[in-house]
Amino acid sequence: LLLLLLRVMDVETEATSLAEPALCVVCLSVVEKRCLPAQTIVSEQDSDLSPCSFCKGLCWYVCSKGFSKTLKNEIEGCGFQASACTIAVTLPLTLNVMERLLSIHYEQTAKGEEIIRNSVVDGVKQFVRDVITSVLKKDVGIDVTTEDGPLNAFISFSDIVRDDGTAEGDFSMEKLPEVLRTLTSLCPEEFRRRHVRKGKKASSALHNQNSIGKALNSLTDEQLKKSFHVPPLPSTEFASPPKCHFNHNSIFIGGRYKKLCRGISQTPWIIKKERLGDTSVEELLMLDLVNAVGADETKFSSAGREDCDVRMLGSGRPFVVEFINPRNCRDITKDLLEKHQARVNDSTDTVKLSHFQVVDRDAVRLLREGAEKKTKTYSCPIWSERQLSQSDMDTINSMNDITIKQQTPLRVTHRRTLMCRDRVIHGLHIQEIKPHFYYLQLCTQSGTYIKEFVHGDFGRTTPNMKTMLGCEVDILALDVMAVDLEWPVDKESCGKTEGAL
Numbered sequence: 001l002l003l004l005l006l007r008v009m010d011v012e013t014e015a016t017s018l019a020e021p022a023l024c025v026v027c028l029s030v031v032e033k034r035c036l037p038a039q040t041i042v043s044e045q046d047s048d049l050s051p052c053s054f055c056k057g058l059c060w061y062v063c064s065k066g067f068s069k070t071l072k073n074e075i076e077g078c079g080f081q082a083s084a085c086t087i088a089v090t091l092p093l094t095l096n097v098m099e100r101l102l103s104i105h106y107e108q109t110a111k112g113e114e115i116i117r118n119s120v121v122d123g124v125k126q127f128v129r130d131v132i133t134s135v136l137k138k139d140v141g142i143d144v145t146t147e148d149g150p151l152n153a154f155i156s157f158s159d160i161v162r163d164d165g166t167a168e169g170d171f172s173m174e175k176l177p178e179v180l181r182t183l184t185s186l187c188p189e190e191f192r193r194r195h196v197r198k199g200k201k202a203s204s205a206l207h208n209q210n211s212i213g214k215a216l217n218s219l220t221d222e223q224l225k226k227s228f229h230v231p232p233l234p235s236t237e238f239a240s241p242p243k244c245h246f247n248h249n250s251i252f253i254g255g256r257y258k259k260l261c262r263g264i265s266q267t268p269w270i271i272k273k274e275r276l277g278d279t280s281v282e283e284l285l286m287l288d289l290v291n292a293v294g295a296d297e298t299k300f301s302s303a304g305r306e307d308c309d310v311r312m313l314g315s316g317r318p319f320v321v322e323f324i325n326p327r328n329c330r331d332i333t334k335d336l337l338e339k340h341q342a343r344v345n346d347s348t349d350t351v352k353l354s355h356f357q358v359v360d361r362d363a364v365r366l367l368r369e370g371a372e373k374k375t376k377t378y379s380c381p382i383w384s385e386r387q388l389s390q391s392d393m394d395t396i397n398s399m400n401d402i403t404i405k406q407q408t409p410l411r412v413t414h415r416r417t418l419m420c421r422d423r424v425i426h427g428l429h430i431q432e433i434k435p436h437f438y439y440l441q442l443c444t445q446s447g448t449y450i451k452e453f454v455h456g457d458f459g460r461t462t463p464n465m466k467t468m469l470g471c472e473v474d475i476l477a478l479d480v481m482a483v484d485l486e487w488p489v490d491k492e493s494c495g496k497t498e499g500a501l
Contacts, residue, residue: 021231024052030123085151092159187215256316294327
């Protein structure tokens with residue numbers, strides 16, 4: 001009798017293991033590699049539908065009006081202006097385990113080529129993407145593109161609840177879905193926290209595609225069948241609403257600026273958490289534009305930078321501002337930028353703005369590449385210990401393409417790498433103002449320290465004006481007269497040297 005009972009139990013277990021999984025129409029069509037007709041999509045009225053053994057009701061949820069409303073509210077609530085976007089969809093991690101269990105089941109029951117086992121996860125993800133694409137187009141008026149759209153939508157149907165509410169945070173084991181708790185107990189080594197060396201990027205979440213894949217690959221089918229039900233049983237819990245995150249590609253607005261007075265830094269000057277100076281060139285140029293664009297933050301960069309006590313004259317210095325995560329892109333028109341430029345120029349005599357316009361990433365790349373290759377023209381009054389003769393000045397004026405070696409100046413050793421730099425002085429022109437005082441013009445390679453070239457920096461720059469003239473020389477003031485870089489390229493001539501040597 002006992003042997004008969006055991007035999008009956010074995011038959012029942014085998015019959016249960018060979019039973020067909022309860023798949024929704026979407027997942028079944030993916031498993032059987034069939035095209036899913038539009039009329040088979042589940043409507044919200046099917047609220048009594050049991051969750052699918054594979055997707056746990058996810059496919060039903062994304063087809064419901066509730067999901068459509070949630071997605072519409074999320075994207076409208078973020079405030080971005082866009083006509084197209086890219087989407088990235090993250091499915092529950094438990095689906096990776098469900099896929100392996102389905103694979104084991106169909107290996108036992110498949111008849112010929114009736115069922116083709118491809119990636120069920122990928123098929124369901126594509127279905128979810130298609131539904132989201134339809135919702136965005138129909139209800140929000142945004143086209144989904146596979147190229148680099150201005151708006152990026154990240155939609156995550158995570159089934160792990162993190163303690164800090166993020167995808168990367170820690171979690172309590174009891175908050176893990178039962179499937180992942182079981183997998184963790186089978187392969188604890190794959191889910192242990194790795195040591196992160198100082199200065200290295202922190203490791204990602206313990207449970208991710210990679211760690212789950214490694215754990216599943218390390219287990220045999222027999223081991224999985226002992227710990228999981230094959231095929232997987234329908235869940236009693238439906239998929240949770242997704243977490244939606246949106247960001248917009250940066251926009252870049254550039255131009256040229258002049259700095260007409262000394263004593264003002266290019267960007268806010270903060271040392272040891274204390275600010276020096278009341279304002280900066282960046283702040284005078286931006287005014288309230290950041291609020292108008294609706295950006296989270298900005299990054300200011302330019303073709304070099306002048307010292308706080310140096311003026312930027314001539315045609316100005318090329319600069320660009322990156323507006324990160326901008327929300328009001330449609331409001332950034334040529335008319336708005338022209339009015340902003342006029343408002344800046346009327347509001348202050350400290351800086352002047354020109355050529356203000358939206359530029360693309362290629363233009364930004366040209367600015368950064370050109371910053372390394374450009375030449376600059378400077379002018380400065382200098383003092384000489386001895387009275388220079390006309391012959392002395394003629395000798396200086398005849399020099400060109402002088403290669404100098406510059407050690408990192410003493411005044412910037414606290415923030416610059418200690419090294420020796422080769423720089424080229426392309427041309428010099430000196431003329432007398434009055435005895436012992438002279439006006440020096442220089443055309444130099446980008447990155448040349450002009451002050452140090454004049455006084456020598458205690459011999460750290462050679463040759464220098466001091467060694468050339470054979471007497472003490474010092475610089476009294478410095479002006480940048482031209483940055484020889486035609487940028488941004490538009491109808492006006494910009495970046496040309498005024499009064500070339």
